[in-house]
Amino acid sequence: xxxxxxxxATRRYTLRLLVLMSAYVGLLxxxxxxxxQGLGQGVLAYVLALLPAVPIIGVVWAVMRLLVEQTDEYxxxxxxxxxxxxxxxxxxxxxxxxxxxxxDLIAPGDGGFGATFFWFAGLGLGGxxxxxxxxxxxxxx
Numbered sequence: 001x002x003x004x005x006x007x008x009a010t011r012r013y014t015l016r017l018l019v020l021m022s023a024y025v026g027l028l029x030x031x032x033x034x035x036x037q038g039l040g041q042g043v044l045a046y047v048l049a050l051l052p053a054v055p056i057i058g059v060v061w062a063v064m065r066l067l068v069e070q071t072d073e074y075x076x077x078x079x080x081x082x083x084x085x086x087x088x089x090x091x092x093x094x095x096x097x098x099x100x101x102x103x104d105l106i107a108p109g110d111g112g113f114g115a116t117f118f119w120f121a122g123l124g125l126g127g128x129x130x131x132x133x134x135x136x137x138x139x140x141x
Contacts, residue, residue, distance in 0.1 A: 009069040016062040024055040056116060063123070078134075082126035089122030090115050 031048040034040050040048045063083065070076040094115045100106045 007070075007072065007075075009066055009071065010075075012069065013062055013066040016065070017059060020055040020058040020062060023058075024052055027055065028052040060116070060119075078130050082123060082130055085126030085129060086119050086122030089125060090119035093118045093122075 028051075031040070031051050034048050035045075063079075067076065067079055067083070070079060097106065097110070101108050
């Protein structure tokens with residue numbers, strides 16, 4: 001996201017993302033290992049199950065922090081457009097899926113593909129849309 005425009009805010013975001021996603025992978029492996037060892041029981045099971053969610057929440061925070069720290073107004077506008085697209089995309093996909101589930105047209109549950117997953121997918125799509133729109137605007141001039 002906005003990696004073509006290296007600036008201090010983007011560099012901080014990239015570092016945060018690297019740390020948080022590394023933590024996610026590590027905590028996910030650790031939690032799954034603990035469950036496979038039969039150690040995920042009682043209150044510890046809830047803690048272990050939620051551990052991988054903490055860095056994912058951190059990634060959402062990192063994106064919002066980038067919005068705050070981005071001093072270039074144009075880059076901030078692109079990021080706002082991207083996050084708005086991601087939010088709308090996640091809301092639409094999860095709403096459609098829930099209605100299909102309500103009428104028993106698809107199986108209940110999401111297999112781990114909840115709203116946050118679709119928000120991140122929308123963030124990627126929003127970035128791609130920004131790139132296409134920027135290229136078109138550049139060619140129009």
